[in-house]
Amino acid sequence: MIYDKGYFLFYGDFNVQQVPFYQMCHDAIRSGNWRWSWTTDLGANFVGSYTFYLLGSPFFWLTMLFPSAAVPYLMGPLYILKFGCACAAGSIYLRRYCKSGDLAVLGGMLYAFSGFSVYNVFFNHFHEAIIFFPLFLWAMDEYMYHRRRGVFALCTFLCCFVNYYFFVGQVVFVIIYWLVRWFAHDEQYRSISGKDFALLWVEAVLGVACSCILLLPTLFAISQNNRVNDPSNGWNALLYDRNQRYLHIFSCFFFPPDLPARANFTPDSDSQWASLGAWLPLFSMSGVIAALQSRKKAWYKTLLTVLFFMAFVPVLNSAFQLFNASYYARWYYMLVLMMVLATLACLQRTDVDWGRAIRWTLGITLAIGLSIGLMPNITRTDTNDGRKIQTISYGLEKYPTRFWAYVAIALVSLLLLIIIFRYYRRHKKIFLRMATVGVAFIAVIYSLFYITTGKTQSDDTHNEIIPYALNKGDDIHLPSDGKQFCRLDVYDGMDNLPMYWQRPTIQAFHSIVPGSIMDFYPTVGVTRDVGSRPSTDVYALRSFLSCRWLFDPINHGENFIDSATSQARMPGWEYYATQNGSKIYENQYFIPMGYSYDSYITRKEYNALPEGDRSLALLKALVVEDKDVSTAKATLTHYSNISAASYTEQAYFVDCRSRAATTCSSFTTDKLGFTAKVTADKPRLVFFSVPWEGGWRASVNGAAASIQKVNVGFMAVQVPAGTSTIRFTYQTPGLKAGGVVTVASFALLGGYVYITDDRNRWHKNKTAELPKTSE
Structure with missing residues (x-):
């Protein structure tokens, strides 16, 4: 922030999405322009487009307290707050399983500064999920341990409201979490009655329903997106098509994360932007290996085994994102929390062989680092005279300097852990303090290296972003x-x-x-x-x-x-x-918004044109859906033999002038939609290059008008001869209904808590609480 004159800028998606999205949405909400966004692509449903990024985030809403000019300067302080909140939330969940609050804080730091969290500095809006997920698990435990009513519903609401995409994965995880503990004969989970189990589902449903004010309009918006309909299938559901991906997954537990879009350890794993990061600063995998090597049964060992298995099977990995085939590891923060829990549990036990676990971790770290870093790589090239030249290089990584820096950080981290463990049995308090300082030290070193390296990949912040972008x-x-x-x-x-x-x-x-x-x-x-x-x-x-x-x-x-x-x-x-x-x-051939045509072609005729001619054909004739031909015939003539039309640059100039001659005399946007005025020589269909969406309603001269879907995804409306005023108004689909459901659901939740609290008196029931040493 000091280097960037008070801003926090990184590279890639953070610079070009997170920063402008925050300021644009801040300004839109404060000005009341939150229905339709004219500055998002060709126009977009504001609520449906930004619930994934920020509309459910309490951190975004904090910016409403500040003027627009302050928003870019808030990105860094908000990140500081987010990391602190992640640490606090992790500590709240882990406290139940720790003998002391200080140990829980150490676990919270491991969780908050894990490789997943640092990797996803790139994706600012991912950190909300990291923060609220531990509270989701804490609420589940509160219900199972104490039958505390309403808390699970509230945390369900928070997680769903904050980010629906991550909520899907969190639901999958919580179900697995509950089942593992039930089958592991966990006393508090195993003893649940049928009634309490049913009420748990009631709370889950109420929690989701409470979030409908954002969830319902979001579902309307994303259901149109073709990226959501790509399920895993065939061999790709069982095996990853890139063999390097297996090593990428494995290595992310032992090393700090690669930069997004700059895969280094496995450059051909095709895992860019996949959020593959799970390294724990200082401890690495030593605590997890110690837990897995221990003979003592524990539910978290079973859960870790299940999760690691799911990570390596494509269809199971995709379960955390509704089985979408696109590869992402964006659920690893949940796995990280369980890794931290296993590490803390082992620190509290006397039967754990930490020396062996650290040796295993060190051995695997060295094996991966030396195998990739020193592996001979032979290339053969043909010369002009027919000879073959053989070249031998060493190392499979893409960026050697960065690679060896990561290896060094991982090894230094383990070396520091070995030194700190000298105090493990003799001075537990000193050990805990040194471990906390050690985690902080390693977290600062590796995250600083990561962020600094990322900034070297960015656009020139001082010569472009700060002077020419952030000045609005x-x-x-x-x-x-x-x-x-x-x-x-x-x-x-x-x-x-x-x-x-x-x-x-x-x-x-x-x-x-x-x-x-x-x-x-x-x-x-x-x-x-x-x-x-x-x-x-x-x-x-x-x-x-x-x-x-x-x-x-x-x-x-x-x-x-x-x-x-x-x-x-x-x-x-x-x-x-x-x-x-x-x-x-x-x-020079600009066509203002709102123009008309003299002829039409059908969608079938449009699709039959060569792809390279279609954009030019859109200026010659209006493309109407095949089912709407009868309506188009009322005002337009059919453009016969469109395939034989001229598609030269000169023809393009003529078509532009023809369309420009029919444009609206005015086109103005406002908070509710847009208004246009047009003078037509005859009844015409006036076309607007505004994306067709179900929330639009139109009127012509005050009378309701039918909106026709034309030109493969845009809107047109019929006007009579003479001067007409066209009015388009937008209402976010599902927003009103979602608001009603949210209000009703909160009322039902309040009634539910009042009734069940009065009957069960959970606040007086202290006998259900387990000792802090419970596994």
Whole structure:
């Protein structure tokens, strides 16, 4: 933060998503623009798009106490608070199994500063799950040990409300946790009555229902996303298709985590961004190995065995994300908490052979480090004269300096642990204090190395992000500002740069957007998975989507002007000015929002066109769904033989002028939607490049109008001849119903707690509490 002038900036997703998302959403909520986000991709359901990232986070809502300019400066302090809260939450859960509070604090530190937590500094919103999960388990234990009513429901609500994606994995884990303890004949779990078991489910259901104010609109939004429907199947459900992934999983328990997108130990494991991190500072796997080697039965040993097995079987690993085939290890924070519990349990026992466990940990660490770092790698190349040249190198890692630094940190950590263990049996208090200091020391060293290394991979924060992004575009002055709605394009620049400026854009890095956007882009040859990044090959999309300005950052990427031809990389663009660290180009064939067509083609005809021609065809004729042809015929003529039309640049210019001649005289957005005015020479279908979504309602001249889904995912409305006022209003689908369910559920929860508390008198029942030494 000192180096970055008070900001905390990292690299990759943190810089281009977490920071602009926080400020944009902060400003949207404070200004009341929380229904439809015009600055998220081509437009998005605000609630549905941001529940995953921040809307359920209490840390985000703390920013509401501060002005907009303060928000980027809060990212670092909020992270400090998050790590502290993770430590506290971990300690609360672990305290039940510790003889002293100091030991529980040590466990909380191990949990909060594990490899998973440090890895996911990259993903700011993952830390909410890390914080609230221990409370979820604590609430389960409270119910099973003391039959405390209502607490489990509240913690269920918190976990679901904070982040629905992680909640799915947490539910799976809690079920496994309960079953393992029940089958392990844990006294408190085994003795539950049928009535108490039923009430536990009642609390679970009420807890989920209480979160419906965010959960219900989220379900409406993500059900459109094609990324959620990709189940594991075939051999890929049983074995990972990348053999290096097995070593990546194994090594993440013995070494500090690799950087996301910069896999080092196993560069071809295809596990970038998978959140593979589970290393415990100072202790590494020694406590876990000690627990597994111990002959004493304990439920956490069984649970760890089950979890490790699930980590290595693809379909079982995917159970924590509704069996989606995309590989992620984003449930490892739960595994880490159990690893910490096993470590603390072993520290309290006298029958554990810590020396053997540390030797095993050291041996495995050395074996992995030396095998990868010194393995001969032979490459053979052919020369021009037919000879073969053989080259021998050593090491399979991708970044040797970084690799050996991680190996050194892991070994130094174990060496420090060996030194500290000299006091284990003689001076327990000194040992505990030294262990706590040791964890803090190693956590600082390895996390500082990790974050510093990550910053070397980032965009130039001092030459680009701080001066030109975090200023919210105050140095940008365009003739359209405040007068005309238009979108921006960024050529080979930082992702989400216009989002920093809170301006509409066609370039967006965002995982959760309307399904219509996900459907549209692939039809024109643009991949749409986690980002919208149309290339210059589909230049017609810029005019089609009302994109007027293109920014070419001076300090980033290649130039928009091709050095070989000295021409712009897309036709019809001319240099306008240099502002805010970018050369700005203007689209000479810009089409304002809200225009109409004279002819139509069917979706079937559109799909039959070559992919490269489709973006150009969108400017020639309106694409209507096959079932809507009869409606289109009322105002449009059929464009016969669209495949034989001209798709040259000159034809593109003519089509742009034709569409621009029919545009609305005004188009303004507001907190509830948008208003447009148009003068039509005859009844027309007016097209808006706003993603089609179920929450939109339209009226023309005050009368309700039907919204037609056209051009593969956008909206159009019928207007009569003459001057008309078009009004589109957006209501977040599921928000009102979700709010009603939430209020009713909290009322039911209050009644449930009152009735059951009065009958059971749990606060007077002290006999159920187990000793602190319980396993």
